[in-house]
Amino acid sequence: LHPPIPDHILLKPWLPQTALLAQTNLRLFVSHCGANGAAEFLHHGVNTVCIPVDLDQPAVAAYLADLELVQKLSLDDLADPVILRGKLLHALHTDNPHARRAREVAKAIAAEPHPP
Numbered sequence: 001l002h003p004p005i006p007d008h009i010l011l012k013p014w015l016p017q018t019a020l021l022a023q024t025n026l027r028l029f030v031s032h033c034g035a036n037g038a039a040e041f042l043h044h045g046v047n048t049v050c051i052p053v054d055l056d057q058p059a060v061a062a063y064l065a066d067l068e069l070v071q072k073l074s075l076d077d078l079a080d081p082v083i084l085r086g087k088l089l090h091a092l093h094t095d096n097p098h099a100r101r102a103r104e105v106a107k108a109i110a111a112e113p114h115p116p
Contacts, residue, residue, distance in 0.1 A: 021046050028092055033061035033070065042069065045106025047099035049073055049091045069101050 005011055017037065021029065021044040031037050033050035038060050041048045048070045050061035065072035071091050077084050091098070 028088070030088075033057045033064065033072075035060050038064060042102060042105050043109055045103040047091065047096060047102060049088065051075065051078065067101070068098055069105060071096075071098050 018040055020026065021041055026046055029041055029046045029048045031041060031048055031050055033048075033052050035056050038050075042064075049072075050057075050064065050070045051073045052058040052061040053075065061070065061072045064070040071087065073084070073087055077087060090096070
């Protein structure tokens, strides 16, 4: 019923998130945008699309979207493959301002002194 997943896309029920986010060849991370995960993807400066579902996720995603750090999608966007594909391709664009801002935040985090 579903088209095959291309070889360059990794789809798993669970992955070690911090190890995944540390990969330098990661081009896009799709997250529900909970506070802990958001701190992790911002720390690594990863280009992220947020699809919040419940709890803290809608507020965190809205806040980060307002700061232009992520592109926020709704659950309704998942229902239309044409809209979803367009938004994900936009997020992958090399001149994506959200990705650029996320990298800037990661540099600022890394520049902060860390106490012993």
